[in-house]
Amino acid sequence: MKPEAHTASSDIGSDDDIPLYEARKQIYPQKIRGRFRSIKSAMAFIALGIFYLLPFVRWDRGPDAPGQAVLIDFVSKRFYFFFLEIWPQEFYYVAGLLILAALILFLMTALAGRVWCGYMCPQTIWTDLYMMVERLVQGDRRERMQLDAAPMSLNKFVRKSLTHTIWLVIAVATGVSFVLYFANAPTLLWEMATLQAPAAAYITVGILTFTTYALAGLMREQVCTYMCPWPRIQAALTDEYALNVTYAYDRGEPRASMKKAAAARAAGKPAGDCIDCGQCVNVCPTGVDIRLGMQLSCIQCGLCIDACNAVMDKVGRPRDLIMYDSEANLEARVEGKPHVRRIIRARTVLYTVLILFVSGLMLATLVNRSTEGVAAIHDRNPLFVRLSDGSVRNAYTLRLTNKQLQERTFGLSIAGVPGATLQVIGDDAGALTVDPDQTREIRVLVTTPEKLPAKASLPITFQIRDVATGVEAKVKDHFIGP
Template identity: 50%
Template sequence: MTETSVPDEDGPLYSSRRKIHPKAVSGFFRRMKWQIMIVALAIYYLTPWIRWYRGEGQPDQAVLIDMANRRFYFFFIEIWPQEFYFVAGLLVMAGIGLFLVTSVVGRAWCGYFCPQTVWTDLFIHIERWVEGDRNAQIRLENAPWTAAKYRKRITKHGIWLMIAVLTGGAWVFYFADAPTLLRELLTLQAPFIAYASIAVLTFTTYALGGLMREQVCIYMCPWPRIQGAMLDENSLTVTYNDWRGEPRGKHRKSAAAASFGDCVDCNACVAVCPTGVDIREGQQIGCITCGLCIDACDKVMDKLDLAKGLISYSTLADYEASKAGAPQKSVMSAILKPRTAIYAVIWGGIGLAMIAALLVRDRLDASFEHVRNPPFIQLSDGSIRNGFDLKLSNMRLEPRMFEIALNGLPGAFMTRANSEAPPARDMRIQVPGNGTFEARVFVTIPGELAEDEGAFSFDVRDLSGTDAIAYDANFIAPE
């Protein structure tokens, strides 16, 4: 019986999980997984430590989600809350990018880039390093509890927990200045939410990467189901070429060898599979298309002096063609198809639109909320006053001087609460870089307001640049 966690269709509705002990393998796909894993982990753990000078008094962390001040920093880009559409655009691009990748190379995301795959792979290597390869692990699993078994298990779980803590720790560094937060964490002066977040992420990393592993992909993740519907006959998937391998048989040197296919039923492909799949049974939801079974089988084929590729990355169309002895399509057929082109155009279009929006976006934002309680005040000298709550955002990193001028309302003037400045039709306000200025502004008209004169605007402009906006408002007077 093969070691697999995927329920047999003819088996019982529920069967307990058989633990998988993937065997070490080397080869092209294993090397690729190593490289992607190292790059992915390095990006995740090191990014919060990259410094990026933005100017005096500005955060110098290259990637920072500053919840307290409601800013997202990404190297030279700062996103304000009102620009959240950039983040939404990035998420849409990520989703379409995933569709694009799936339509070309099947579940490459699952096999190489998904955090669940990367961390599980890391945990599997730690396990192998501590307990030995597959056979040693199985022996240890079945052995009675001795001091050596306790030592190995405690070491393995200890290292897993350490990685899990580092993973949770790295996550919170994205939300605060990393060196400061590290100091606070070590001196127990960090906010409670930081410790709570690390605890939750430690638990999830340890549980998902160390204990649940392939079960997350097979039972919990919706993506394999969605991807299943997105694959077509020109999508690349890991394929067992049964037309070449069957009938399988172990005894290649026996007299009956001539009637066998190339598969020697050595089980090497199953032994290395991190999800316990036997790819010879056909496409399965548990197969994350990591390609490790290709590496394992290619080695066997090498030893037997047979052509590699009994298991290969192949499209269904190529599989059928090879089976019929017809020539295979070029790999470009997996890439150049209408669906892929549509995804690529949408993905590129959103990307270009976002770049264009980034280049021309306003770096000034102003609002003048009319005070509604009361909407106006009639002063003792007969003049009428309206209040407006001004919020002026300087979205550049350097301090700027802005001018606010009344446009309309003949004879009206402005004053600012808690300001000594004399009444005028315009006022100047200095706003710190990457900052917001808030104040109550009063607009007063000395006499009565003609019926059609209520509409006016606050014209705001940057005195040192070209940023300018007009905010339409309405003056309310007694009827």
């Protein structure tokens, strides 16, 4: 028999009695060991290590370039990621990464439901860290419940104060680590310690401290249940073949204690493997009873699987009463049909193809990425000038870009306007120097003789050529006449 999921309306007489707000019920997750707990701990350790330590990783880009491996430099308008340097006009790389991340998340959801929420979501990772601190200071589930129920004492005050103090230290460290990605980490860390850092740094640290402490320490499962939109969105991205944490009700029901189950079996009556010990609920960080079916609060972390397997081992019953399984396979097993497992299906193929396409497009763009560029802006007022000798002149502002970490010299030429002459104000068109990793603006005058073609607007091409390597870059604009 499939257990019925509990609904809010099952305990009340009418919709008019439904409360608009329900106070949070304190959840005391119990410590558990097992395969999925080890995976969660490893993922959290890796993610936290990267976040806190990455700002201090160095990367040699040359004597005049930043030495931080990952740096978002607002001052010079650059994003550095190890050997990559992204300029503002190359924001499409960032957009491509965001699209790629979304597609990977869609594929993960199609394959294994909310696996992102259970193992890789920052809310989950920091909440796990805060729970570990709470468990170390206040004890496991039973000890924490007894401590909260006890009247205030010196022991309780010290334990609670120490817990919140460590939480605040972690929150501050989180905020500080975040701002270190926006400036040279050792320098900014020293400036913050000596109260010489910009006000924006302290404000950002304050905001991150508050949000980390509140979300991971105080709100916890409420963020996943009420604030996060992902559990509501994922319904459109998954289907009956996706793997989710599932209770095998065909094996587990009807539930009974070990003695009652043994007596029922001896009398020839049905008895399930579930002994109704409640361990799956006790270890759940969101307080979900997975035996009631899929629920919005379940983050698919698998801790209930570890707890149930440990109990099944003790009572001598087969493991995987709770396991990662698909709804289609569960229904097939109940009906006595063959095992169902469809990883390759329309949506997974579509997501995979899109991921490969976006990845290939970004890789091709990156491989063919140029380290020089030129942009042109035609003067708007006046559009052209008729000189005393009858010739026509147009003025432009050109921006030359040098993305290399060494000074370069470019030669400038034009094409497309017959008989036109080129003049760079204040410099030689054949030897325009641009500093390392910089741009340079120049004023350019293009003049044609009196006899113009019939068209009032002609396409013109500005071309720069690296004097040393011969590499070229072009930009097109228009030459406007009477």
